[in-house]
Amino acid sequence: MLHNSNNISKNQKKLLAVHKENSPSMCALCRGTKMLCGKSRCPVVLKFHSRDKVKPLIDSLKIGGSSPPSVFIGRYGYPKVSIGPMIPPLMGDTSIIDTPEMWLDKSLDDIVDFRSMLIRGTHTVDVFDVESSNKTVEFTRELAMSKNSVFTEAIFSKKPRGKIAFYDEVQPHGPSAPLKKFDITNPKYEQHIEKAFYDTDLKSREAIFNLYKDGVKISKIQKAFSVGAFGVRKHRRFVPTRWSITAVDSAIGENMMKNTKNYPWINEYRVYYHNQFDNRWAVLMMPSEWQYELIEAWYPNTTWNPYGRGISIFNSYEFYKGRKTYAEIGGCYYSARLATNELLNKERRQAGVVVLREAHPGYILPIGVWNVRESVRKALRGQYQKFDTLDKALMFVSQKMDIPLQRWIKNSAVLKNKLYQKRLEDF
Numbered sequence: 001m002l003h004n005s006n007n008i009s010k011n012q013k014k015l016l017a018v019h020k021e022n023s024p025s026m027c028a029l030c031r032g033t034k035m036l037c038g039k040s041r042c043p044v045v046l047k048f049h050s051r052d053k054v055k056p057l058i059d060s061l062k063i064g065g066s067s068p069p070s071v072f073i074g075r076y077g078y079p080k081v082s083i084g085p086m087i088p089p090l091m092g093d094t095s096i097i098d099t100p101e102m103w104l105d106k107s108l109d110d111i112v113d114f115r116s117m118l119i120r121g122t123h124t125v126d127v128f129d130v131e132s133s134n135k136t137v138e139f140t141r142e143l144a145m146s147k148n149s150v151f152t153e154a155i156f157s158k159k160p161r162g163k164i165a166f167y168d169e170v171q172p173h174g175p176s177a178p179l180k181k182f183d184i185t186n187p188k189y190e191q192h193i194e195k196a197f198y199d200t201d202l203k204s205r206e207a208i209f210n211l212y213k214d215g216v217k218i219s220k221i222q223k224a225f226s227v228g229a230f231g232v233r234k235h236r237r238f239v240p241t242r243w244s245i246t247a248v249d250s251a252i253g254e255n256m257m258k259n260t261k262n263y264p265w266i267n268e269y270r271v272y273y274h275n276q277f278d279n280r281w282a283v284l285m286m287p288s289e290w291q292y293e294l295i296e297a298w299y300p301n302t303t304w305n306p307y308g309r310g311i312s313i314f315n316s317y318e319f320y321k322g323r324k325t326y327a328e329i330g331g332c333y334y335s336a337r338l339a340t341n342e343l344l345n346k347e348r349r350q351a352g353v354v355v356l357r358e359a360h361p362g363y364i365l366p367i368g369v370w371n372v373r374e375s376v377r378k379a380l381r382g383q384y385q386k387f388d389t390l391d392k393a394l395m396f397v398s399q400k401m402d403i404p405l406q407r408w409i410k411n412s413a414v415l416k417n418k419l420y421q422k423r424l425e426d427f
Helices: 010-022 026-030 043-058 108-116 135-144 191-198 204-213 218-226 241-260 331-347 370-381 390-400 405-410 413-420
Strands: 062-067 071-073 080-087 119-126 150-156 176-184 269-276 279-286 291-298 312-318 352-359 385-387
Touching: 062 080, 071 135, 071 218, 071 241, 080 135, 080 150, 080 176, 119 135, 119 150, 135 150, 135 176, 135 218, 191 204, 191 218, 204 218, 204 241, 218 241, 241 331, 269 370, 269 390, 279 370, 279 390, 291 331, 291 413, 312 413, 331 352, 331 370, 352 413, 385 390, 390 405, 390 413, 405 413
Parallel strands: 119 176, 291 352
Antiparallel strands: 062 150, 071 080, 080 119, 150 176, 269 279, 269 385, 279 352, 291 312
């Protein structure tokens, strides 16, 4: 049975059906009061209030503040892309604004509020111009490599405009404007990133994993990678922010998987559980060779199922030999894979892993792929329930998740293989 935490009355449903036939905008009829979309809260109102708070602070051609530090590399027009800093009109330590590893104890309102303050400056360059003498290129790179908040001042050719930008892969940010000039004050490089930057013979994948092992936050590695700070000199280039996030998650996860596949199997079936931002997460680990799957179920009135009448389920998976093509489910696949391999490497164990996600209507806005990585990490830091059979583990999963067990199995390649494929040990 479809669960919706915000039931719509019969009259509202009739009104919604008529409106869909006669108008392109449900929001104009609802105006944040009738909740016709079925969400528990109005995302338009949330965005409006956040934008309203910051608007008086950015109504200028000149913005100064402490960048977290933060940069953004666009993808439109590739290989000509827009690069530049992201600056809040705030002073002091603003690091939390661009450190998603620190966000799980924040509300969606908190995240939208402080991300809406990040004003994006844009300057168009060729992706191979990473060593250009242009000051915008130089300062953008220095910001991305900085350890702490850096005072940044920008002069724009016109006032920042635009809506708060929300993406499933990238953290939200506020309005943008073309840069006329910008300057930074005394950036201090993160020492491990600085070392990798000056090693122009070190391949980027090695640099990424070395930094991860040295304890550098993944979000910082992603920023530095996006400005072409790593790799053999002749291959360095700007990488669009959303691509760099997935590239780093994938590279780290693949490196850890090499170890995972050589460890002994776990001895029991495990289920880890976590619930946050109206997303329910169940991580099933099975005693087997490495195999992995992420299955996401999006309820109606959520980001990837805004107008559906039923639950939409997507999956991507790999068996022991891995996969050769990009995951259909996108960057979330690689973020969750990284998190599960972290735990298995820590325990020096191997397992088959299925990550189940239910995105309920309370998840009113996309806030970035970091949510997947950090939510699975948090689930795996908690206590797990232990079982001696797969059937018992799956029964526990069915108690935690709303979607019937048979529907999960129907949409799962790994579970069907485990349940129905005969093996030598079965004879």
